[in-house]
Amino acid sequence: MSLSGRYRRILRRRAKARFEAECETRPRNLDVQDGVRVHRHFGGGTLRVGDGVQIWRGVLLLLQQPEAVIELGDSVFINFDTKLVAAERISIGPRCSISWNVSIIDSDFHVIDGQQAVRPVTIGEHVLIGAQAIILKGVTIGNGAVVAAGSVVSRDVPPGTLVAGNPATVRRENVTWV
């Protein structure tokens, strides 16, 4: 193996060990690239991660409040530079695939009209989220759904539907994806 190949393997091992140390769970078969960050804004927060999760470079998991929770089910895949920002809870079910540059945020993070809205985000099983989509506070995405690239999802997505646009609306039903 080349020197750079060996160096990459060492970096990958270190990244994985650092990430495992952040998890409340003891996930097996993680594949976490160097440059994945877990940031605890006030020092607390809980990260629960299932087995076989893959997370690529530049992904940020931000636990904004001490009681914030991020949950990733078994075999979740998260592509480059995606950001999950949780003040309360972001839950992603097993076998979801989340593309690059996606933002998932469960709060407005500012006081608007005298209130700071915080509502958990729940993503079901086997959901596909396309590149550069934004998933906003309070949204539940049903099992098997597909979110098209660049969508802004501000309302719930029924299971097995394809949503697209800003705001995202249902474009097709009974979709399947692999």
Ligand SMILES: CC(C)(COP(=O)(O)OP(=O)(O)OC[C@H]1O[C@@H](n2cnc3c(N)ncnc32)[C@H](O)[C@@H]1OP(=O)(O)O)[C@@H](O)C(=O)NCCC(=O)NCCS
């Ligand atoms: C979701 C996706 C796979 C759907 O592709 P498709 O099956 O060819 O979509 P369709 O043509 O059936 O789309 C249905 C409708 O939604 C619209 N639509 C599809 N994707 C859209 C998008 N990203 N933004 C806005 N509208 C979109 C289509 O124009 C069509 O509208 P119409 O019925 O008025 O003509 C595709 O749009 C997409 O987002 N691909 C990128 C996925 C991605 O990010 N992959 C990276 C994985 S790591």
